[in-house]
Amino acid sequence: MTNDRDVVIIGGGFAGLSAAVALAERGYRVTVVEKRSRLGGRATSHVDATTGEVVDNGQHVFLRAYQQTIRFLATIGTLDRLVFQDRLSLELVGPGGALTRLSAWPLPAPLHVAAGLLATRGLSFSDRLAAMAFGWRLWRRGGADTEGLTVDQWMERHAQPASVRERLWRPLALAVLNEDPALAAAAPFANVLVDALFTRAAWSAIGLPRTGLSALYTDASQAFIEHRGGRVLTGQTAAGLTVTRGRVSEVVLSTGERLGASWYVSAVPYINLPELLPSEVQLGHIAFLTSQGLASSPIISMYLWFDRPVLDRPFVGMIGTAWQWAFDRRALLGRSSSDGHIALVMSAAGHFITRSTDELLDLALAELHQLFPASRDARLLHRAVVKEPHATFSPRLGSDTHRPDQRTPLGNLFLAGDWTRTGLPASIEGAVRSGYRCAELIAGGGVGQRGA
Template sequence: MAEHTAVVVGGGLAGTTAALALADAGLRVTLLETRPRLGGLAFSFRRGDLTVDNGQHVFLRCCDAYRGFLDRIDASDLVTVQDRLDVPVLDVGGARPRLGRLRRAALPVPLHLAASLATYPHLSLAERASVGRAALALRGLDLDDPALDAVDFGSWLSRRGQSPRTIEALWDLVGVATLNATADRSSLALAAKVFKTGLLSDPGAADIGWAARPLGELHDDRARTALDKAGVRTLLRARVTSVTRTDAAEPVRSGAAADTRGSGEGGVVWEVEAETGPGRGERVTADVVVLAVPQQEAHGLLPAGALEDPGALLRIGTAPILNVHVVYDREVQRQPFFAALGSPVQWVFDRTEPSGLTGGGQYLALSQSAAEEEIDLPVAELRKRYLPELERLLPAARDAVVRDFFVTRERTATFAPAPGVGALRPGTRTRAPGVWLAGAWTATGWPATMESAVRSGLQASRAALTALRHPFDPRPFEIEGLEPA
């Protein structure tokens, strides 16, 4: 029996995961990535002497697939995970700044958060009591009920006695950061997934993790090493232009493009063409093609008839994330991160050590989700908006000198989690035999997170191997209970 071959288009987390899983199963895999690096939208770049992440990415202890991915690429030593959930929340909207904390105790669910909520200073006593009732209602929802997708989370919360202040100071504090949308613009299905899995499943599920080194060291360097060891042929700066069906018995057309034949034993195989430079190209044929690219790109590459409604991919909206980067000449923040209320600032992270900053200064990164109104503002205007806010939040910043101020913008950072999006998200399977979809935007049941991306890659590889009647082994990723494709 001839060796099975695969082409994975896209070197983000979904594509890298799929390539590794297919290679681990014994397939000969080629990975094609347009950019000069791996990692998709979770990457690093150099700015002078600093190594800068394009945005602050976090994960939770319950993100089993992403944590398994880190194990698979031998990068678990490059991340930090809290021993217990602990989120400082600073409210500067009143007469005096007030600091509260959302943290868990060593108690079973839901008692693990009860003490924290009972003393949370940013809500009234009545509002705190109402949270418990809404949490119990949320816990009772069936995540497999398709009707949840049509309901917006904000209306659902309001009907369960959640005041605007409660939504702002608690539900949106978590939801905006994980869903990239406010409650009124979020599908109840996705919101319920976040809160049930993260806060209402296991006491430690919501413990927060983040990269202690630049993301590029994880998702590019370590991932590339893992791919090389697995025997994956990785081509960067390779822009795929077409995916076409061909007969394995036919000779491949001659031309300027390089050629790597598939092994379909005379059956149907797929021919993937990519531009690799001026006047240069690559032509790869394989039994399996995994399209692990954004939905708009997938729409342009899918063979005709591959989806019943290919236009649905274009109706999946996108949502931006803005990141504001500030380098001070001294330390102004002692916590590794905190969340803010009563301010346009959402979350502030200390990135001093991972960036390689030396000389006694401090580098802070502000992560601003659901940033539709700010994503295109000039840097000068953002500077006028955020530097005074940081001085309100961090008194030590008032006497500090700003060494550098810059922004990074991801205009299509995630898919928009709007009500109804679940009906638009396709599964991994297509009508084109051998062609599969992967990406955080596919039907993983999760919002657009690193966890969703990795799960999609695992689902696509498992489905492809099943179609080839080849066993799928999740053990290299240490994932249990992976959802069916």
């Protein structure tokens, strides 16, 4: 027997779990169906078989501006597992050890960032003036002038010198958008910059988990849902939705089991959505656009264990190299140790995704030796590579028109996921924002304004 408070949610990543938690909190009886044996989707952890240590499928970075994510983690009781900087501070190392450092100043917004940009270490005075002028304009006008522009074109419009772009904006755009700034739309980058730099708690802009991702949110979400009478079914694939008279009437699992509910949320990646939809259902733009309009952009991560520490800070950007960011896992997890464990990240990694582990390792070691001399004497003990070919959708210019609203033409089916229309690039905050939006729409009886 179903009642109007039964909800089936397909997909157990940030989007599905945040929708489930928000609905369970409101008294709905939710069933989460996740095809993998563990929850978390593209933000998950596993135990490395050699070292026995928990590693993520890639280092994830949070922003203080991730307000919905912060609310979600507070609800499930794990917010204290995220550690935020006291004050925004970004360091990037380039060839010859050249350091670029941007730190917010303890001043009210926007002066904290304006002063920080004007004082950026490693840039010439004229570069700093140009960066500050850009920051000031961003504060005044946001992304109002980004329409139809790539990140590179937007930077040109704002006369950002090549050195500022290479040493500051390009590394940030790659990290935020997971796409080459020459291809990526400027609008979502502007939205993240405005949120990250100018929202109220921006001094402490960057947060990193001091646990693996599963301990950060999947385990606690499952406990939260089950404690409120819901179910979490892992290792169960939703094979399709049955649609009757314009509404979903059940989800058929690959085992043949059928789950009926009043409301359904698809929180699967865009590449998986068409599998769920019966061919006779003309979801029009959704079916067409998800298969044709969006493309994936890969991320490659590498975990390296050394016999000694090789980084002297918790995380650092790398300029002019294929690997882009390095994280000291021991420091992030709050462990002091005589050995070293780092995570390297390569975004927009399309050119490298077919490279072998050995090739990627050689590249990583060469680049580490070049930028961090301490690594040259360190002995490598173990390495692990995680390739995510479909890490995020590519936010190329025009991709936003292919991102559907959370509402669908089927009155009781909603779409969650980082790829739905959220105004943000594919990110944890976008995923959670979409999950909360679905929960609000369901709680509101399925009607509401379009757009997250």
